[in-house]
Amino acid sequence: MSIDWVTVLAQIANFLVLVWLLKRFLYKPILNGIDSREAEIAAQMSEAARAQQKAAAAEADFVAQKQQLLAGQAALVEQVRQKAEQQRDALLTEAREKLEQERQDTLAHLSRERERFTTELYKASAETLYQLAGRALHDLADERLEEHIALHVVSQLTPLSEELASAADNAEEAVATTHAPLPEGARQEVKAALQALVPGLPLRFATDDSQSPGLVLRIGSTQLDWTVDSYTDELVGLLEERLASGESGRMRDHGE
Amino acid sequence: MQLTPDETTVFTLWGLGINETVVNTWIVMALLTGASILVTRKLRPDVPPNRWRTTLEVIVTGIQRQIEEISPQSSRHVLYFSGTLFLFIALSNLLLVVPGFTPPTSSLSTTAALALAVLIAVPLFGITRQGIAGYLKTYIQPSVIMLPFNIISEFSRGISLAIRLYGNVMSGAVIAGILLGIAPFFFPVVMDVLGLLTGLIQAYIFAILATVYISSATAIVKKPENKEEDR
Structure with missing residues (x-):
């Protein structure tokens, strides 16, 4: 070592x-x-921290936007609901008004129909009455009736004196036509009454089978009728006048 | 029985005999340097470390941590010095298990060289850190009377380092050789395992002691706080 x-x-x-x-x-x-x-x-960590902060900020932003959206959605739903309710109310009101209008129209239509029916009924009744009256008068008419009518004419001439005088100016004669020959007494009375009103105007008596019972006096172009037909026509006229005035009054009573 | 590989000349270069110690040292150096070059040649920060690089990182950071525990203000130069001591001694001792390989640390010349290196490095680190005056002042601390004792202590450190390492490694090799003659199948294996452990411990002790010496040499001596008051 x-x-x-x-x-x-x-x-x-x-x-x-x-x-x-x-x-x-x-x-x-x-x-x-x-x-x-x-x-x-360290750089990645700081980058991750920044990314995390960014993500947190984005999350907060997202949450805020979501809440805002939810709030807006709720408000929108409420707005839509209110609008729907308003529209529903408007539709209901319109439907009610329409129904009421239709009801009023129906009532008016019914009223008009009833009025028309009543009018038709009255007209039919009047026509029937007219026919019955005419038929009854035709059936009952005879010389006596024409005589009575002639005597009645005598009393009716006086108010027509002016018309008769003006008609007689252009006439040569007066013609009294009846369905059947008048008795002599009646002829004289009619003649005397006419002469009293239109002196000098000759009167001729004639018969016509086609004429309605009664007396028709013709002076020139002027004609005065006192026949069954003229009476029934006058009756019809009166009835129509009466119906016209009666219908409206009756309808008003119903309306009230 | 051959106690040191210094006596075995492997080849002669320019008339100078290259013994087994030097050759084995070169082998250890080649292994350490080659492994380092292989692992760190394609080192890039953006590439994840592989297992070999991780292994080296664990070893280097482990050494660095041990040094920082002893001397928190130590520079990287201490790591270069003490870490190289540890790696060289540890690998030399681990190569004990290779048949026919005599660890260079089993040579007293090698351990003496390492101890001399420590002996030279300690004042150099101290002077670098504190300056010549500051370092020399440590020899007369706490008083001038302690100067011879500090000098003796300084040299005895180197001697103890050298002898300790040499004795442990050489004795392990000698005991293994003796036991190989007595019981060739069982005891040498046990002794080799024990030798590996002892070798690593010796490497650790040598590097740690060197670091402690360097640390004590580089530690700046604080002046007493009551000095101002005394004035």
């Missing part, structure tokens, strides 16, 4: 070389790599 000083020096030199080699190829690369990796990790 001895120390070889040449070997000692060689080993010192070897050791120093080894220190340099390991410093060059081991320690520096490894430690620098660790340092750079640590720096990179």
